[in-house]
Amino acid sequence: MKLGFIGTGVITEAIVTGLIAAEYPAAEIIVSERSREVSTRLAAASGRVRVTSDNQQIADQADVVFLAVLPQVAEQVLRPIRFRNRQKVVSLIATLTHDRLHSWIGDGVEITRAIPLPAVAERRGVTVLYPASGQISGLFSCLGTAVTADSIAEFDAYASASALMGTYFGVLETATGWLCAQGCGEQDAQAYLxxxxxxLARRAEQDTGRSFSELRVAHSTPGGLNEQMYGEFTGAGGTSALTAALDSVAARLLAAKPPSCPDEEL
Incomplete structure (x- = not known):
């Protein structure tokens, strides 16, 4: 089996790096030249990786084609490419619906949408898929955990939650800044946090029998500092702001759907 990637950026590099480490049984991994820095690095990492500047060649020779271009140039890049009937295509472009992709690349292809996160490079990532595909789920299971959404609404909810990565690091950035203001060194503060x-992530991973709510209570002694911190955070609108941000991202995803097919169920 041959895999092809149209668009070679951060996520493509993470997926291919993970597949190489997992020794995934692909005879060849064909990646587009752009970005050249990433594609050169991937080719140097494994003899199974081949770089090409011809996206049509990727579609012609790959059994599974991953679409990983920026949404603002996706139509320009994808419309000229001819895909085979029933060819498997995995779209990593979060804001593009099945309907819009089919209008560009044809109704005969089998499209799975996926949201892999950067940790797939270390084979510790989680990837949500829609609709169900045993082959694609098996591939991403080699890179961590694969979760298949039961509906497009569920997929979009996961897509919204995947946008929390920058917020996560922003919280750490804010806490690091506070520690530095108290006289801590930045490197030490970052290492501590x-x-x-x-x-905490490892605790949640190991203690899957308890909800996050139960874990929060378990880590908050009544009248203690953790309880005070969470109370101040929620009282100042922290959780409300988070919910509003999730709603905003979800609304953007909904706005990307064609008006005639808001539910896009398959």
Missing amino acids: TGVFLG
Whole structure:
């Protein structure tokens, strides 16, 4: 089996890096030249990676084609490419619906939408898919965890939550700045907070029988500092702001749907 990637950026590099590490049984991984820095790095990482400047060649030779171009240039890049009937296509372009993609690349292709996160490079990522595809789910399971959404509404909800990455680091950035203002060194502050949050993530990973709500209570002694911190955070509108941000991202995804097919169920 051959895999092809049209668009070679951060996510393509993460997926291909993970597949190489997992020794995924692909005879060849064909990646587009752009970006040249990333494609050159991937070709140097494995003899199974081949770089081409011809996107049509990728569609012609790959059994599964991953679309990883920026949404603002997607139509320009994808419309000229001819895909085979029933060819498997995996779209990594979060804001493009099945209907819009089909209008550009043809109704005969089998499209799976996916949202892989950068940790797939270390085979510790989580990827949400829609609709169900055993082959694509198996591929992403080699890179961590694959979750298949039951509906497009569920997929869009996961897509909205995937936009929390920058917020996560923004919270750490804010806490680091506060520690530095108290006289801590920036490097030490960042190392400390990294350790704290890594430990909490591992606890959640190990203790899957408890909800996040239960874990929050378990980590908040009544009358203690953690309880005070969360109370201040919620009282100042922290959780409301987070919910509003999720709603805003979800609204942007909904606005990207063709008016005639808002539900886009398959």
